[in-house]
Amino acid sequence: MQDEAPTFEAINLLGLILEKTESVEERELLFTAVDALRFIETTGQQYEFNDYRQDLMTEGPAMVIASFATREEAEAWLKNHPKPPRRAAVLIADEYHTVYYRRDTNDRRLVSTHSIEYHLEEMMKDGRPPPVASFDTREQARAWFYSLPERPSQAVIQLGGEPYLAAYHRKLDHLAFHPFSLLEPFEQWRKTLDEKKDPEEPGPRS
Structure with a gap:
């Protein structure tokens, strides 16, 4: 892989596709992709993006942005974070959790997940x-x-x-x-969840 992610070439390619796209909805999605790549370029995150792409090619479980020994440590980190991620995976005692953050309400949560x-x-x-x-x-x-x-x-x-x-x-x-x-x-949790979603139909009345 190149030393830097080819974001500039990708932006040019998206520009060529934009010229041939007439759908307003599709053009908006393409502009969003272009803006995302420009954000990486202008904020100097090319190396981080390159590392992210490299990690995607590994066989390991989902990537995490932080790891904590206890939930108390994780909650303190999230509470004091000046710019918490909107949504990201972290490990707490090697268990997967998702960070959720809403900027408009400053709501910050840690939710256990089944990623692993x-x-x-x-x-x-x-x-x-x-x-x-x-x-x-x-x-x-x-x-x-x-x-x-x-x-x-x-x-x-x-x-x-x-x-x-x-x-x-x-x-x-x-x-x-x-x-x-x-x-x-x-597997037991998922079985219980499926049973709640698809309850058995009641039999005929006598």
């Missing part, structure tokens, strides 16, 4: 990948991972006799551990 469960489920489509290493403690797993000459975005390991996904968030230099056992309560 969906990712683990996708990995299990053809059966769980075999572990590449086995450890008794997280400290041992972390020491092994950081000793690798090239750290992968994710690796299936055995931790304390249980299968885990070790996910490396390169931008934060954070190694998260996600147990595959999360899938059992997740």
Whole structure:
């Protein structure tokens, strides 16, 4: 990949498409895309955008913008943030949460999500990948991972006799551990949700 994302070339291409587009709605969407790329250029975020595109090509779970040991730390960060993100993923004790922020009301919330469960489920489509290493403690797993000459975005390991996904968030230099056992309560939660959405039709009256 080039050192910088080719945003300038993309803007020119969108301009050519705009010249051939007659639909008002489609032109507005194309102008929005152009403005987004110009925002990246004018605010000097080319490298961040390039890193984002690079992360999209990895096999790891969803990217996060921050990681916290406790919910109290996360809430303090969100409360004191001068310009919180409108919506973004963060980790709290290696559990996925979404930050929601409304500028007009200054409403700031942290909501638990099932991002990692969906990712683990996708990995299990053809059966769980075999572990590449086995450890008794997280400290041992972390020491092994950081000793690798090239750290992968994710690796299936055995931790304390249980299968885990070790996910490396390169931008934060954070190694998260996600147990595959999360899938059992997740499947039960989704089953309950489906039952609420599609209740059985009542039988004929006697």
